[in-house]
Amino acid sequence: MEQSVTAGQNNVSAGKSQPGILGDRIFRGITQVSALFIVLVVFGIVGMLLYDAWPAIHKFGFGFLTSKEWNPVAEQFGAVSAIFGTLVTSAIAMVIGVPVSFGVALFITELAPAWLKRPIGTAIELLAAIPSIIYGLWGLFVFAPWFADNVEPWLTDNLGNWPIIGPLFNGPPMGIGILTAGIILSVMIIPFMAAVMRDVFDSVPAVLKESAHGLGSTTWEVVWKVVLPYTRVGVVGGVMLGLGRALGETMAVTFVIGNSHDISASLLMPGNTISSTLANEFTEATGQVYMSSLIYLGLVLFAITFVVLALAKLLLLKLNAKEGKKS
């Protein structure tokens, strides 16, 4: 890399008479402006969110984050139910999604015969490309009714009486609710995470795995004690990517979560997320306070996804620095 930079700069410093200099400056300028445009957009988004949310920030302050009330008529707004729904659905999605995508990546890289790797990998990638509204449609018309008839009654009967986790599964089997939204989110993000994990598992040098096999390790031990430690930077990156998706996902969730501003102990009850509230109410919001409260919600969502991304980057930086290698 270094060499070619000097090649470019030598060219520039070679003499003002050379005809390429002006072209170089112009081209560099154009690309730099495009790059700066991205920075401008992101700062614009943050600035806009802050500016338009200001009336609500001014009125409710940080109490917005702890108030449960959502009453457009009385113009009283609080974000707790939406933040709660966002975090809980994402948590469900991660609890199901992380192990499953690890299993898929493990299968593709270590178990599948060579002729099967490509087709399965492609199928998983295609699952990642399907737009979220399709997941929502399928969730509402196919998955939710099936889930309500076959799974939710069983959950209530068998887990509903357990101590501690029992209340989570007590509720009417409606099919629509936080649990359904979380499961559909997990189906959505599994392919993302699985694709990244497969890529990083593939990057492990064969010598490492062969050595472990040679010492008598089972395939599982090779994966758990050699592949995973070697690739944890990439795996964490993939998981964070999936989490980011889950937190901000709108359409798939809006269809199936039931859009209720109440917080319930039961995962079978309807709820809402920040993005589903925005999708449902943004165009119908009347009055400045209502509108800016919704944008305040958007600001909170942006902050959450930003923190997740920044944490992931920081973690990767640290791991990279410790191991002194490029991920």
Add this chain to the structure above:
Amino acid sequence: MNTIYLRRRIINVFNLTVALLTTLLALFFLAWLLWTLIKNGAPHINWSLFTQSTPPPGDSNGGLANAIVGSLMMTAVGVLLGSPLGVLAGTYLSEFGRESRLASVVRFVNDILLSAPSILIGVFVYAIIVVNVGHFSGWAGGIALTLIMIPVVVRTTEDMLSLVPDQMREAAAALGAPYWKVILTIVYRSASKGIMTGILLGLARISGETAPLLFTALNNQFMSLNMNDSIANLPVVIFQFAMSPYDDWQHLAWAGSLLITVTILLLNIIARLGLGGGSSKGY
């Protein structure tokens, strides 16, 4: 000794079986999803879908022509604005910025934009364009899609350009070519497949986006080619019709979903074939 060995074998077999089952589970969901789409959508795919506009409720003679046209127009705006901007910004990162401070900032900010919930992009465009112009418009929708497209293209372009060996740049520079010419004629040419792949993946990404269009393009019951007014588009029509209680509308929603999914899957397959067996990065 023997029991330890046995235990390790059992753990091994058990965990690998679980891995197999999870893969089957993921594939099962893909099959279930596609089957649902085909079962509900295929019977309603017919010629009038492409010639008629969205009907009022209760009218079974409608189609999705206005939504298809609107989607195509806004996607075109997204691709035409997003690809050059994305490719140029990616070029800056790979060719000029490299390890500089500005480049790392741009890279980080680009990742933020890439992972920002698309609904916030919609809110942003609503606030800066729709509010100021005073009405929903196809342009606002197209610009929202542009903003979603850019980070995808930046990422792939930078990745692809950095795969071009430095020797090629040096060889061209040694022949006396100015750097901009090296980039345009050597670097872009050797990375053209990869850049196209990025653009196709970006296109696939934006053609199914719904959330950002809810607040920008909104919807339009009639055929409209006016980008300055609210315009029909497939994702929002699917959303509204699916949530409606009318059978005809729901049928159209399924047909539209099948249409959009097939298009996106084809785009992805083309992009992947073009890449020649490369790997996805998850977007």
